[in-house]
Amino acid sequence: MPTPRLAPLVPMVAALILGVVAPAWAATALTPAVHHDLDVTLDPAAGTLEVTDRVSLPPGVREFRLLPGLTLREASAAGRPLPARRDGGRLTLTVPEGAGEVxxxxxxxxxxxxRERSIGAAVGAEGAFLPGLSGWLPSTGGETGGExxxxxxxxxxxxxxxAVATGRLVKEVREAGTYRAVFEETRGVEEPSLFAGPWTVTERMHGALRLRLYGHPGQEALAGDxxxxxxxxxxxxxxxxxxYPFDxxxxxxxxxxxxxxxxxxxxxxxxxxxxPFVRGQSLTHEVLHNWWGNGVRVGEGGNWAEGLTTYLADHAAAEDRDPAAGRAMRLDWxxxxxxxxxxxxxRLTDFRGKTHDASQIVGYGKAAMLFHMLRAEVGADAFDAGLRGFWSAHAFQEAGWTDLRRAFETAAKRDLGGFFAQWLDRRGAPALTLADARAEGNAVRLTLRQEAxxxxxxxxxxxxETPAGTERHHLRLDGREASATLRTAARPLAVTVDPDFALFRRLGAGEAPPILRDVTLDPGTAVIVAATGEAAxxxxxLADRLVDGKAGNAxxxxxxxxxxxxxxxxAALAGRGLPPVPESLAGRGSARVWTARPAGGAPLLVVSGADAxxxxxxxxxxxxxGRQSWLVFDGARAADRGVWPVGDSPLRRILAEP
Incomplete structure (x- = not known):
């Protein structure tokens, strides 16, 4: 999920309650050059907004983004009108020397x-959604060199x-049919985001931290969890x-x-x-973004925050439930x-944010795998020390991949330039081949190759695998081929390379059964419509929604x-000599979706519905x-789904009978 930036600091009391000493940046954060004092009157049901913004600005020609539907009523300084120009969604002001507050x-x-289909400013009877930088207020985030x-x-x-806004809640009052609240942000974090709704507000103090759920009617029972x-x-x-860097x-x-x-x-x-998945995964992901992405802002050189947050929140939650769940998540990536x-x-350095499935696969999945491999490379203690050092050095500032690398190098006391370069600056991934594996007494003679x-x-x-249990080893592969003899405590029965999917690599045949994304991500996908009338x-x-890119010709x-x-x-399947709907799906639900990979052919995705x-x-x-191989739908509800069984892995070899 996209994340803006960050907000005020937890008081010393909260830091002590959480068992963490207040960091150095608590006393050294710089005061931003631009300050807004906003008086906002908002009526979501009527769709109206009225704002008076008293803003301190450096002199010169200043450009802002402001929604075209909002009319400029006044632009002045010290009671005198300022030269102003509107051009669609752009407002340009000329601020003279010594103007003071504008x-x-x-x-x-x-x-x-x-009418608003994108994630932009919008209102209605259910509330208001006014994210920062969407143009509901004069956006100034880039007016002073990005601060x-x-x-x-x-x-x-x-x-x-x-109503609720980002920033610290200063006060709130309900009186005479009106709700009024004041929020503030004293550090350079980001433009305010503002929301409104006919909510029931549930509050809980967590030490010195104010936790709230602003729920629509009927959502009160969700607050406790x-x-x-x-x-x-x-x-x-x-x-x-x-x-924690907020109130x-x-x-x-x-x-x-x-x-x-x-x-x-x-x-x-x-x-x-x-x-359920929001509580099980998404909520902790968004909480962690208060450190990564909102706390330390993404600087030059690519967006590292989504991958780090995915690894430390989503993947860690899966591992906490069951190590097998962590393995399954890595296999999904x-x-x-x-x-x-x-x-x-x-390249990871090209990733800025999720714009489509292809960018998510690299910016979230590959980046999360980088951090998983890094933890294995430097050890858990050095990895966590690197996280703490990175946060302490860069909170409330912009930072990039280079800053992350330096923090982990300091913690690990070693050069990690080669490690980061091969995963950040290159497209592609290695493909491993188990060239040879044979038992030699209580040992395995192993040869690995990589394609890249x-x-x-x-x-x-x-x-x-041995009669006494499974032993774990590591083989160093720095070139195209490496051989090693792995000593074991008992007679080896079988060997598997990367059994837990701990490396970012290309899966071998049998490790990757067909899934929807095999078809939907390919810009050359051929679309065949088998329907008439409204169903066509x-x-x-539906085909336009599924194909992530411009579909090509067969x-x-x-x-x-x-x-x-x-x-x-x-009829279309039979006419092309392709197998019919799988028996496990036939006759189920209102629609069935499945993938297939005909022998020697390209992947096929079939969507078959009862009617329009x-x-x-x-x-x-x-x-x-997209990660599923098959689904059964009852209307819009996925009643069943799954991934086809994997075949024999080319990275596993049976060495002897038990």
């Missing part, structure tokens, strides 16, 4: 949720609405990294179906908030990469997407199941 007064009608502003925001909304998990997550991450954390229900992290706040779609066409691969444009320097995990229209719309070796109604799909309504119901949910 007043910008503006207002108008905001987009409603029915974000400080700000104070006073907001009024009519009953039954309440959400606030419990938030408190535990903050304590755990603070103990591992450093003091609290708010979970805010918003109308659009999103999951977004902001400084000290996460905005979750009203329909998303009750889903490698399956995703196996589905990524070579022309859509990219240039050999990677790898520490390859190897598991040797629904099928074409050709030899091209993946194919076949989508349509049951009878027409069956069954296909239409898949428009929103199906694109989110």
């Amino acid at each position: 007043t910008i007064r503006y207002g108008g009608t905001l987009p409603d949720f029915g 974000p502003p400080s700000w104070r925001l006073s907001v009024r909304v009519p009953a039954p609405f309440a 959400y606030l419990d998990l938030t408190g535990r997550a903050i304590d755990g991450y603070a103990a591992r990294i450093g003091a 609290g954390f708010s979970i805010v229900s918003v109308p659009p179906p999103v999951g977004l992290g902001f400084p000290g706040l996460t905005a979750l779609g009203r329909s998303v908030l009750p889903l 490698l399956r995703d990469y196996a589905a990524l066409p070579a022309e859509r691969d990219s 444009d240039r050999p990677y320097a790898l520490s390859v995990p190897v598991a040797v 229209t629904a099928a074409k719309a 050709g030899a070796g091209s993946p194919a997407l076949l989508v349509g109604t049951d009878e027409a799909v069956a 309504a069954a296909l239409q119901a898949l428009l929103r949910p199906l694109p989110h199941y």
Whole structure:
């Protein structure tokens, strides 16, 4: 999920409660050059916004982003009008020397949720969604060399609405059918984000931290679990990294179906908030972004924050549940990469944020694997020391991959330049081959090869099964081939290379059964519609949603997407000499989705629905199941799903009978 930046600092009392000494940056943060003092009147149901912004600005020509629907009513300094120009969504002011505080007064009608399809400023009867940098206020984050502003925001909304913004809650009052609150941010974090809704607000103090859930009607029962998990997550991450850098954390229900992290706040779609995976994975991910991405801002050289947060939150939560769940998550990342066409691969240093599935596979999955390999390379203690050092040195500042590398080098007391360079600056991944494996008494003679444009320097995990149990070894592979003799305590029965998917690599045949992304990610995918009338229209719309890129024409070796109604799909499969719907899926649900890889052919994805309504119901949910091999839908609900069984791994060899 995309994350903006960060917010105020936890007081010393909170740091002591969390068992962490206040960091050096608590006393040394710089005061931003730009400061907003905002007086906001917002009526979500009417769609109106009125703002008076008293802002301190350096002299010169200043450009801002401001939504075209908002009318500039005044731009002045010391009571005198300032030269101002509007050009669509751009506002340009000329600020004279010695102008002091500038007043910008503006207002108008905001987009409603029915018209606003992107994640931008929008309002409606269910509330208001006004993220920073969306143009609802004059955006100044880039006006002083990239240093974000400080700000104070006073907001009024009519009953039954309440409002919440990023920043520290200074005060709030309900009176005469109006809710009024004041928020502030004294450090350079980011422009304020503002939300409103007809919420029930549940609060819990966690030491000195204010935890809140702003829930729409009917969501009150969710508060206990959400606030419990938030408190535990903050304590755990603070103990591992450093003091929590905010005064609290708010979970805010918003109308659009999103999951977004902001400084000290996460905005979750009203329909998303009750889903189990949000509590099981997404919430802790957003809490951790308060250190990575919001706390230490992403600087030049690529976005490291999503991969680090994915590894320390999502992957760590899976490992805590069961080591097998962590292994399964790493295998998912490698399956995703196996589905990524070579022309859509990219370097980690090119990743800025998720714009499509292909960028997520690299920026989240590959980056998370980098940190998993780094932890194995330097050891758990040095890895955690590197995290603490990176946070202490760069909190409330921008930092990049180079700063991360230096922090881990300091902690590990060794040069890691080669390790980082091979994973950050190169496209692609190594492919391993088990060239030879034979038992020699209580030992295994092993030869490994790697395929890559240039050999990677790898520490390859190897598991040797014996009658006394499984032994773990590592084989150093720094060139195209390496051989070693691995001594064992008992007679070796079998050997497996990288059994837990600890290396970022290309999966071998049998390790990667076909999944939806094998087809949806390929820009050369051929689309075949097997339907007529309304069903054909629904099928074409679904194909457009599924194919992540511009679909090409059918050709030899091209993946194919076949989508349509049951009878027409069956006829199309038979006409092409392809197998029918798998027996395990036949006759189930309103729609069935499955992948296949015909012998010697390209992957095939089939979507078969009972009628136009069954296909239409898949428009929103199906694109989110790219890691699956098959699914059964009842309407828009995935009633069953799974991944086809893996075949025999080419990296496993039986050496002897038990």
